[in-house]
Amino acid sequence: MDATNAEVACFEAGIKFGSLYHQFAGTPVSPESAPGLARAMEEAIENQPHCQSVTVDVREDVLAAACQHGYTEMTGEFVEVEIVVDHDDCEVVTRMEMEEGYPRMRVVSVER
Amino acid sequence: MDATNAEVACFEAGIKFGSLYHQFAGTPVSPESAPGLARAMEEAIENQPHCQSVTVDVREDVLAAACQHGYTEMTGEFVEVEIVVDHDDCEVVTRMEMEEGYPRMRVVSVER
């Protein structure tokens, strides 16, 4: 069957999450450079269609603890991300947070 | 409201597409190396949860035409991709194809 508006909106939100994660995973990052990188990640993904907002919060303590050589590589452990997609009047809120040592992406709410 | 099974399945399919695209975009590729890269892309994304199958078809003529210096960088113009996700008994088929010069990702069907 064809997808509903809400299903397409969820597909679009997933695209944004996969893009954000796999574009920026591996980027050299330190406590000093993390805020600028987080803003660049937000603005990069907000360019994509139907993307209303992207919020990247750096987990500063976790990042600092991992930077014993001065820097480390960006991975899901160091950020919490919220992405809101609006597609054809359907708003979807999605989040990435650590869960049992694994960065889990999930749909928080769908406004059909 | 909470997401339905089908909406979550579409979200998961989107994650796979964003991951595939932004992980591999920019990879040096030639007509000779493209088949092995396409298989590696399929197997990489099939590792992700709920991912039933990934099929990457190389558009050989388009790629060959772009490789006048011997190779080029992987981008959406050179591949057609189908990703099938199965989440909680809901199967979603999604595809990426060129449309008006732009690699468009879309939900083909949802089996609720």
Add this chain to the structure above:
Amino acid sequence: MDATNAEVACFEAGIKFGSLYHQFAGTPVSPESAPGLARAMEEAIENQPHCQSVTVDVREDVLAAACQHGYTEMTGEFVEVEIVVDHDDCEVVTRMEMEEGYPRMRVVSVER
């Protein structure tokens, strides 16, 4: 034979260039988001060892012309980059610029 200090410095400069290019190629970018992305690219690579400075200049006209759908994907056509490495008192200046339609990376000078 073993590498000289200058050869190691050139190797290190090459690592920075390959890192910068392949980490950020494919990032969604628009004229509005490009300055922040350029700063994040500089600060990311400056985290790497022996890296004295990274300067990313956006070619605004070329980027604007490519953004007819509102945004495009970052590639070597849209930036000029200078990276200075200092390794064991040997300073190496390297640059990336377009040359015959191809982003060419080269060693500008070596101070042995």
Add this chain to the structure above:
Amino acid sequence: MDATNAEVACFEAGIKFGSLYHQFAGTPVSPESAPGLARAMEEAIENQPHCQSVTVDVREDVLAAACQHGYTEMTGEFVEVEIVVDHDDCEVVTRMEMEEGYPRMRVVSVER
């Protein structure tokens, strides 16, 4: 001063290493998909100019130990890499191996 042939060869080898690392870091990988990914990494980078050979050896035990959720993300811990560059009759051999918990890239030998 201008760079010598050997210095340019070392710069080129560095580019290949940075490219390989930052293109493929973050790729979903499992013991089953790792051999195909390793071949794709080799063939991708061998497309680049002056690149004579790339050899990616998977550290199977380390990878298997990290795949407790079935898969993990590619990072320098899971591979050893040798890249040989030949530029203007100067051959440079370079390697990446773990050293004190950090993937260290270095020039093994330069044949001037």
